[in-house]
Amino acid sequence: MTTKNVWQVFSEETPGVADAWINMSKEINVDDVLDQKTMLLIRIGIYSVTRDPVALRHFIGEAFKVGISKKEIQAAALMAWGTGVTYSELAIPLIQEVEESL
Secondary structure, three states: OOOOOHHHHHHHHOHHHHHHHHHHHHHHOHHHOOOHHHHHHHHHHHHHHOOOHHHHHHHHHHHHHOOOOHHHHHHHHHHHHHHOHHHHHHHHHHHHHHHHHO
């Protein structure tokens, strides 16, 4: 069993695909109109809706690393509430888990 996270394994096994995703991700923010904080909060909202714990855990961690507050992260995650409680309920425990692991 590997102790690497999913992204590490993916990047090592398929570096070209990982690089393509990173480059596409940068280009999505056309002309850099959104700042890093806004982009991270949007991603947290999106991954809360899609219930993707791997991506959600990653972007929550990135948000904490750049100084985004827990309340701001929770607010972004709770945007999923409008699509149903089951979407947001995944995000709140993950925010706590990531915060405690830092």
